[in-house]
Amino acid sequence: MSLINFSEGFFIAVHSLILLEKHKPERLSAKFLAQELHSSQAHLSKVFQKLTKAGVVTSVRGPAGGFVLNKDSEEITFLDIYEIVEGRVNISGCVFGKSYCAFTTCIFGNELNKLTKEVYDKLNSTKISDFR
């Protein structure tokens, strides 16, 4: 149990994109990336379908096919990647994600929201090119 925990999908996305950056302009296949990350190729493929549709990478089918990072994708933030994979991030609101609470003031006040904001800022200030 970890208090801050990112999903396997996000793990795959950031690690793969950094690998693509490092191997630029090589084209890397889903199979290769999955092996490299010790992740499921099926899951990785699904994640890359999202990244392709979002325009982060370009896919090429067929033999010697695979994925390449798009020109301006080095400057994409981890927050963008997070939202492509996980959906829109909500920075405000209770850490319990509840709309109703029996108490008038949220138990944790905004202390945890402040920490959430810090995680958000960290994601938003980190780019693929930071790992050149």
Place this chain on the structure above:
Amino acid sequence: MSLINFSEGFFIAVHSLILLEKHKPERLSAKFLAQELHSSQAHLSKVFQKLTKAGVVTSVRGPAGGFVLNKDSEEITFLDIYEIVEGRVNISGCVFGKSYCAFTTCIFGNELNKLTKEVYDKLNSTKISDFR
């Protein structure tokens, strides 16, 4: 999607325990608590089975039955409650919860671990009695 997100089970536990503290020495039933919190009574009952076994509350069956906070439970920390409900917390290690990583240094360095530690400290420094 929230970056820091606590489970329904933990929501139930802390809110219920604070209600028990506020209504002391009244005995509150699972039904009443579930209504109060707008939560599932079934889920709440399961959570309270853990809290009872852990000695945080005492349960009484039968009509006018319910739960009361134990004497020293006001001083129990939110971290203790978290671990009773969710299992042992791991403060170190990568936010992706992976044992293997393709990179030599963790992507986020220890910046996110620092934030995890702050959440941990917040939980560890908050007690039921803070909400008297």
Place this chain on the structure above:
DNA sequence: ACTATAAAGGTATTAGAGTACCTAAATAGA
């Protein structure tokens, strides 16, 4: 053109959190 390869994408299975339901055991009150 043919063929082998790799992504696209649909469907199905698995694992875990949350939910619901049912029976047994305890107990307060008549």
Place this chain on the structure above:
DNA sequence: TCTATTTAGGTACTCTAATACCTTTATAGT
């Protein structure tokens, strides 16, 4: 003692992320 109530605890269902499998589509290389 009897009855209604409430927790204990087992089982089963639902929903979602992750995983796996399979068919279709595109394409590089011959």
